[in-house]
Amino acid sequence: MEKEQEREWTEAQNIVVSVDLLETAKKQLQFLAAVDRNRFLYESPALEWAIYRYNAFWLPLLAKHLENPISEDPLVVPLDCEWIWHCHRLNPLRYKSDCKERFGRILGNHNIISSVQGISKSRTEEMWNKMYPEEPYELDYNRRFPGDSLQKNVQSEKFTSYDLVSAVRRQVPFCFQVARPHMSDDRFLEEAVARYKGFLHLIRTNRKNSIKRFCVPTYDVDLIWHSHQLHSISYCNDLYKLLGKVLEHDDTDSDRTKGKKLDTGFSDTTKQWEDTFGLRYWKAGAMYRGTTPTPVAQIPFPFTYEGKKLHNFDNAIQFPEMKAVEVLLEFVEIKNVPEGEKGNLRVSFSKKQPDRLFNAKKTMSILSESGEKQVAYFQCEPTGEVLFELTCNSPSNLPLYKSFKPYGFCSLSLQDCLDSGSQLSVNKWLTVVPLTGILASKPILLHVSLSFTLPTPAFQVFHLVRSQPFFKSPCNFPLPKIRKAKNVKSSTCVTDDDGNDVLNLQMRDLSKEMTRSTPELLKEVHYITDSGETHSLAEFQGTEWCIKGTHGSFKLCRSSGNDGHLFELVGHKMVKLFAGRRLDFEPKHCGKHTSEHDYITAVEFCADYPYGRAAALIDFKNGIVKVKDEWMILIGITLAFILSDILKREGGFTAKVGYKENIINQVVQVASSHDNAENLTEVKVEVENTDTQIAKQGISQSGGCGSGCGSGCGGAVNIGGCGGSGCGSGCGNIVQSGGCGSGCGSGCGNIVQSGGCGSGCGSGCGNIVQSGGCGSGCGSGCGNMAKCGACGGGCGGSGGCGSSCGHMIKSGGCGGSGGCGSSCGQMVKSGGCGSGCGGGCGHMAKSGGCGGGGGCGSSCGSNLLHDDNVGGCDLPKVEVSIVNEPVAA
Structure with a gap:
């Protein structure tokens, strides 16, 4: 900060707010979480009835209590009425005018307690029942909401004409944006309060200078702004003193398109903030996190079920917990650069010791050099150092290529930043240590801005690696990697994301072993120790699998409901398995082009998450399991192993999805990303008109398989077939292709309008379009x-x-x-x-x-x-986004 910028920041922090914003923000987050557990309040008809109850019952009761309190006990607002009251107050000008029109004054929240604070509601319920004997205090979402009588009641009363339905629906995405563990941390909220005051200072400055600017907050600032508005009287008084008017909160604009009001407003706010205070406006954990995921359930899971905690796994395997921090990084300025190098410098960044979350090296421009703001967002483990390498552009003989030679190095300890107990951001001038032979008259200084969240549990990734080819014929869900396992002839090795062996799994078919003392035991999954001992992880008896976990066991059952899930895990927790990537794993950006048939999401249902919470993701195509909670790790790994066996035997979870449909999907997916998509129309028609036996691995209009061709060349349409001798297994789903040449290895399938695989081609050349x-x-x-x-x-x-x-x-x-x-x-x-x-x-x-x-x-x-909002493209291991102008709120 320069002295003038320091003065501006000090002036901003002297703004007086007559509300404990930090405590109010914490209560607001608790309340929003409670509403999210009662999502019937988001939609009709419960939403309309809640609005009616708010207008007809709560506001009159509140006005009466504030005018002449019947008792010293605080009034506890019903959850549905509080939700509507919450959304009404977030339009402070309209709430003020509505209150004055109906009650002659603003209705504040003095001596009013939220329904989620755990205070006894008996006194409030007693008052409610006396005033409204025909309307219960609590709204039962299972009740029938008579639309005709509701409309009649609304028309007969003097209610606000403000569109509260739209106001509620605008707040639903906000609930998702702030529903993150770090949001309720004191350090994060203290900084958010300081940044909110800085935000108000910018608006005050603009008003003094008669500048019309649409200031757009980041989500940490917006959370505090909402908290201030929930104290309606204090908010009006504070803003009158600060601005001479009540500051309007405009949340009606949600168009994030580049160049639109929200985008340009955020860009202007960013520039004004950074010019005024010398601080970075973008902040880790406070940026737009994408659209709200599609729910897996429309109604909450009924908690009449009481699951037994089945026996624990005797030889429990310990899985270490992994923590992650979100990091936002920007290179702001560089000083003392030799004259000839100006404009040619960039900075690469990496972890000095790569970790399981971040093991890449990325390069960005410097704001003072390029004039373009670039910010990197990534996750990493909260340890070690971030290494910065200054590079200089050098001429290259290759067209379209730029070559950058190393110039110097500097680093920043992430551990020191987190342990210091100071702010969750660092703005430092680092001294660049030049390489040997690099001469500079003064020390080169690099201004690095880095913000981060506090560590939270991270998803852990495990890989299932077959020791031998598992499938005799092509399947929709092969586990792709093959390796030799220890001590066993055929097993699946489970490795972590660093390649370290975790488990060796093996399945035994016991159906023909008549000498066993338990003849009903048909299959068994066990893991193999380095010494060759086996320990049971799962048993198949009758029609159910019993899977043993480190914190209790589960039974794997087929779906018995109609909500779209395929299987259930029943034990001390309830977990349902849904096809595709759901909730936290829902694909964003280019990840949407991947087939959802390759994935299963395990969703946990509990009192805190009645609509479901993502517990694990199984990627059958790549043999990957992603798990966040420690109790789910062993269960998730064993589950992936068992489900892959079910897929092999049943040809997929959905019998209707055969090779014909898969080929069509391949063509449609590729066509959607091509400039000349119409060229593939004929292919799609050809596939649709072929014999339906393609789904049974038939070969239609094909030259057939050459001599020595392995199993599973089916699903070949309009091709030259599999070439000469020695073609490996799994060449299926070849559409209008030159086919596989002689000596082609296994897995050349899904070749669409391609020259095919040449002679001597190794395995896995598939999906060539x-x-x-x-x-x-x-x-x-x-x-x-x-x-x-x-x-x-x-x-x-x-x-x-x-x-x-x-x-x-x-x-x-x-x-x-x-x-x-x-x-x-x-x-x-x-x-x-x-x-x-x-x-x-x-x-x-x-x-x-x-x-x-x-x-x-x-x-x-x-x-x-790319120019997308912070989020990335669902890369396998390292997800880093380098963005220019994302919209924050």
């Missing part, structure tokens, strides 16, 4: 290439492409003679990988790709630069 296909000598995993130049003249050209070049969309592919290394996948609108490219070049979105020449090093992946 309008592509040049995989060339000769292609390694495994070249799949999911859409409108791609393929992998360097085929995959890898003469040198041969390494494994996992897949998911290349509108890409130049993997380059030429030097041979592309492994994991070049997930390249979207990219220049692709140059010759001699090392492993891990994947996830390049709108990127210049990996350069050639001396060969690209490993881990070039995850190069993202």
